[in-house]
Amino acid sequence: MDFRLPDETDRWRDELRAFLRAELPDGFEGDDDFFDDEEQAPFARAFLRKLGERAWLAPPWPREYGGMGATALEQMILNEELAWHRAPSGGRLFTIGITGPTVLAHGTEEQKARLLPEMASGAAWYCQGFSEPETGSDLASLATRAVRDGDDYVLNGQKIWTSNAHLADRMIVLARTDPEARKHRGISAFILDMRAPGVAVQAVPNIAYRNDFNQVFFEDVRVPARDLLGGENNGWRVAMTVLDYERSNIAAISGARRTVADLVGWARAEHGGRRPWDDAHVRGTLAGLHAEGEIGRLVAWRTAWLQSRGEVPNYEASMGKVWMAMYGIKVANAGVNLMGAYGQLAPGSKWAQLRGRVETAYLLAVSGPIAGGAAEIQRDIIAQRGLGLPRG
Ligand SMILES: Cc1cc2nc3c(=O)[nH]c(=O)nc-3n(C[C@H](O)[C@H](O)[C@H](O)COP(=O)(O)OP(=O)(O)OC[C@H]3O[C@@H](n4cnc5c(N)ncnc54)[C@H](O)[C@@H]3O)c2cc1C
Numbered sequence: 001m002d003f004r005l006p007d008e009t010d011r012w013r014d015e016l017r018a019f020l021r022a023e024l025p026d027g028f029e030g031d032d033d034f035f036d037d038e039e040q041a042p043f044a045r046a047f048l049r050k051l052g053e054r055a056w057l058a059p060p061w062p063r064e065y066g067g068m069g070a071t072a073l074e075q076m077i078l079n080e081e082l083a084w085h086r087a088p089s090g091g092r093l094f095t096i097g098i099t100g101p102t103v104l105a106h107g108t109e110e111q112k113a114r115l116l117p118e119m120a121s122g123a124a125w126y127c128q129g130f131s132e133p134e135t136g137s138d139l140a141s142l143a144t145r146a147v148r149d150g151d152d153y154v155l156n157g158q159k160i161w162t163s164n165a166h167l168a169d170r171m172i173v174l175a176r177t178d179p180e181a182r183k184h185r186g187i188s189a190f191i192l193d194m195r196a197p198g199v200a201v202q203a204v205p206n207i208a209y210r211n212d213f214n215q216v217f218f219e220d221v222r223v224p225a226r227d228l229l230g231g232e233n234n235g236w237r238v239a240m241t242v243l244d245y246e247r248s249n250i251a252a253i254s255g256a257r258r259t260v261a262d263l264v265g266w267a268r269a270e271h272g273g274r275r276p277w278d279d280a281h282v283r284g285t286l287a288g289l290h291a292e293g294e295i296g297r298l299v300a301w302r303t304a305w306l307q308s309r310g311e312v313p314n315y316e317a318s319m320g321k322v323w324m325a326m327y328g329i330k331v332a333n334a335g336v337n338l339m340g341a342y343g344q345l346a347p348g349s350k351w352a353q354l355r356g357r358v359e360t361a362y363l364l365a366v367s368g369p370i371a372g373g374a375a376e377i378q379r380d381i382i383a384q385r386g387l388g389l390p391r392g
Contacts, residue, residue, distance in 0.1 A: 003298065005073065012074055016056075016081045023050060024087060037210060041167050044088030048122030058096045058120045060307075061104065065112060066120025072307030076250050076300070083254035091125040091164045098245045099126045099172045099191075105312075106189075106230035106238050115191060128246075129159040129173035129192070129216060130239065136161075137377050139174075139239065140183040144218065146175035146190065153177070153190065153228065155198075155221040163371075165201045165214040168194050172242065174235050187235035191227040198222075208363040244312050246372050250300040252324045256331045257293040259361060260286065262354050263335050276338060285334050292330070296323045315386035318378035325368035325375055332362040 024047075051057045052066070059074035061067025068074065079092075100119050103111055118124040135142040144157025155175055165171065171192040178186035192199070198221035203211040230238040264286050267276040276282045299320045303313040335358035336343035347356030369375035383389040 003301075005077075009073055009077055012070075013077050013081060016078060017085075019051075019054075019056075020081065020085045020087060023047060024085060028086065038167070040088055044090040045122070045125075047088050048090040048092070050122075052120060052122035055120065057092070057122055058100055058116075061100065061116060061120055065104075065116035072304045075307075076304035079251045080254045083251040084258045086255070086258065090122065091127065091168060093246070093251065094128050094164060094168070094172075095119050095124065095126040098128065098242045099170075101245050102172065102189075102238060102241045103191075103229065105241050106234075110226065111191075111229065124169045125164065125167055127162050127165045127168035127171045127194070128242065129162055129165075129171045130242075131161045132158060133160050137374050140187065140236065142174055142176060142187065144173070144175040145179070146177050146188060146223065148177075148225070149222075151225050152222040153188075153225060155190070155192070155218040155223055157218050159216040159218075160204070161213045162201075162216050163213045165194070165216050166203060166211060170194060171216070172229070174239055177235075178233050181233065184236045186233055187239070188232050189229040189235040189238035190223050191229055192221070192223055196221050196223070206364070207366065208360050241312065243373060244314055244317055246317075250297075250304065250320075252328065252368075253293065253296040253300050253320075256324070256328050256361075257290075257297065259331050259335065259357065260289045260293055262357070263331075263338060264290075266354060267338065282338060285338070289327075289331055289334055292327055296320070296327050299323050315382050318373075318381040319386070321372055322369070322375050322378045322382070325365075325371075328361070328365040328368045332358060332365040336362050 048057065055063070055066055055068050056078065058066060059068040059070040059078060060072050061069075063069045075096075079097075081087075082092075096119060100116060103115050107115065115124075119126070129144075130139055130142070132142050132144060144155065144159065146153040146155050153175075155173070157175065159165075159173070162171070171194055173190050173192045174187055175190065176186050177188040180186070194201070198219040200217040200219070202215045202217070204213050204215055206212055229235075267282055267286060269275065299316075303317050303320055306313045306316060335354075339353050339358060342351060342353045343358050343362070345352040345356055346359050349356060352359065380392070384391060
């Protein structure tokens, strides 16, 4: 079987690489595949604008909304190349990866015309307000309320683990609009302006002492009714579209494969008079990780292929999510073991290897199986929708 992509996608990849060589300062290292720290944010904003000016941020979107009118394959190549080159994330996952396709699927013509061009230009960054203190895997039990009042809805409640909320301009948010209905039926989705009065963002530092996610509080926040997405009490369908897109994961696999390539480079060099590469165990570990990375890449590409045929990936995306989360842990563990004590030094230490990336990856990898829907839930989806097994 030939897994190669069509020739024209190679040309697109070459164009992107030339752009990245020109635009990324020598030795530039983005913070992570999904997050930018606050210091990097201004550069990330300018970088995204440059992609947006070329209509390159959202290749599959129609030209009238700022896209290239291309396919999901071009989007995947973009995501893969940006992650491999550790370009700034710019919250692309939440903006272009999930909210944009959801607006395309569920938005009115007015919403598409208003919201999509500002996303595709790099001007608007989104975050995702789904999880709450008492609501994670059981998302349908969410308690944030939205009550209609004239031309607005009034939002009250709290979200948590909201990645990038401190940098975002808008949020795709779920709230309960009908408390009497069965829990999946009484939810609506909204597009919220993060600068609206009554929105408060509070940092939640993570295990690596980084401010990647936040708590967000809503106190009598007025959301114009025109920002209701997908119709009142139809939020569950909207949410499912979001999650199917969220789990495609090529960026994560590409970032981890790059870490493996960096580890190979590190192992081939001399450290303290010896080359780790000369140890057969080291070579075997890295070869195994390389092979697993290729498998993950094919799983992720399968979701792009489905999208390019107009299908919404479902259990296939869950497979990519679980594989990637576990792969991220394996790569980070292998890196720390390979480097010994040096592998535990954080970015900033003069003795840190590979700029401390492995140490950070080691700390952040533990959250991989939780972010974007816990691995146990993904395995349920694979079992039920992929294998046709009964519910437990
Ligand atoms: C790095 C990171 C970034 C995140 N970013 C965002 C974001 O931007 N926006 C957002 O809305 N949320 C975000 N989240 C939250 C994430 O979506 C939730 O953490 C996740 O859905 C799990 O929910 P929970 O934390 O409430 O855990 P729980 O749902 O309480 O789960 C706890 C444990 O119980 C298991 N479990 C729960 N129910 C079942 C079941 N039915 N069967 C088997 N096992 C079960 C879970 O698998 C898990 O191991 C982020 C999380 C992380 C770690």
